[in-house]
Amino acid sequence: SQQGEEDPQALSIQEGENATMNCSYKTSINNLQWYRQNSGRGLVHLILIRSNEREKHSGRLRVTLDTSKKSSSLLITASRAADTASYFCATLTGANSKLTFGKGITLSVRP
């Protein structure tokens, strides 16, 4: 069953704007991860945030985690056309140490 649910399902922005994507989940987690998938390609790991962390940065990426609300957000600042891709959140739970992926968000960045 789906653990992570992202919203919005699709997002279209202008180059240079910030993109915010949200993910909600249902059960307690060890960590939450974000992945990017360019069209027709495999997934690339972007960033991981542990359950005891609230915020993490990596380059133009900022991820937050609110375990009380069981939600996370991924912010991409100063977006570029090359950021156009699908973005997935995935949660790792202690029960089975397996990643469960959300449905994904399609981000389009217009040049």
Add this chain to the structure above:
Amino acid sequence: SAVISQKPSRDICQRGTSLTIQCQVDSQVTMMFWYRQQPGQSLTLIATANQGSEATYESGFVIDKFPISRPNLTFSTLTVSNMSPEDSSIYLCSVTGTRTGELFFGEGSRLTVL
């Protein structure tokens, strides 16, 4: 990180036939997984490929339909048997070598069944 090579990258197959997908990793890894991504959908875990023993299948996936081999720590195969159009998907091999569970993915094998 690990570099993962999958073959074939894409194929078009006839209904009722079988196809074997290969996954080669450039280093020894403990955990190896096979995922399916149906058109426009998220990833669903098919099974964990165990070295030297039978794969561990997720609910809804069975060995007769998706036999998996893992003869060593760098290689695995997934066979999609007796294919139907519903099996048209991207099949992805992934590995994790870290305790935090982050995954590295191959480029995927895009399968179209006619």
